[in-house]
Amino acid sequence: MGSQDNAVLVTLDFPEKRNALNADDAVDLVDVLRRASAQAVETQAAAVVLTGNGAFCSGGDLPYFAEVGATCSADEVRGTVYTKMQDVMRALRDCAVPTIAAIDGPAIGLGMDLALGCDMRFIGPQGYLMQGWARAGLIAGTGGVGFLARLAPQAFWSLTTEQHKVGMEAAVDSGLGEQGEPDAMTAALRRAGHIAEVMGSAVAGHYAALYRQARWPDESEFEASARIQGGLITSERFRKMAERVLGTARRDR
Secondary structure (H helix, E strand, C coil), X not given: CEEECXXXXXXXXXXXXXXXXXXXXXXXXHHHHHHHHHHHHHHCCCEEEEEECCCCECCECHHHHHHHHHHCCHHHHHHHHHHHHHHHHHHHHCCCCCEEEEECCEEECHHHHHHHHCCEEEECCCCEEECCCHHHCCCCCCCHHHXXXXXXXXXXXXXXXXXXXXXXXXXXXXXXXXXXXXXXXXXXXXXXXXHHHHCHHHHHHHHHHHHHHHHCCCHHHHHHHHHHHHHHHCCHHHHHHHXXXXXXXXXXX
């Protein structure tokens, strides 16, 4: 966590796994996001910017979830998804100032959900969004169905079934994000500066709270997502998919 140009920066920094997250990573990220929110209030920063070193976030940590699916019950997995993975989204919802995703690399699956959970998204020339979950035989377990349906209802089924990479121009066309030029981080910091100049941190926080109230999925949707995901992660289909993908990855090393 750091600060720069009217913003508190939160950077996912697991480049060896392209910022894929397991439950322990999610718990740590929740703590960092809460501290970033408190720091923004203390320093009167205008935004919290979420980004990643290399990839924005390539999704859930497949080896971790393959192990969880093979060794835990569906109910146990449901609890992990609901209390740990989804708490990252709640930390974004509860942030005291606007949140901005700076996407200069892949944001896939969980990564796309994290981006959609932010109040604003800038996609740089090397960045893209991808639904990802359906291809793994899973649902979007961290609010992605609700966010995507609200932000880009006309694109929901095409993005879910055809698994497009949504780059900068396509994100703008579909309403999923804004152009991040010359890169997403620069654009995000520029927006934080504009927020600070026009309204300041406290007023921006009120706007963010009202905006989230209008667009945030109901808690029942998160509960249903966790329950369904628990069954899918413990399914034979997911186990076979994980074995195939992880086996291919090992052979390619």
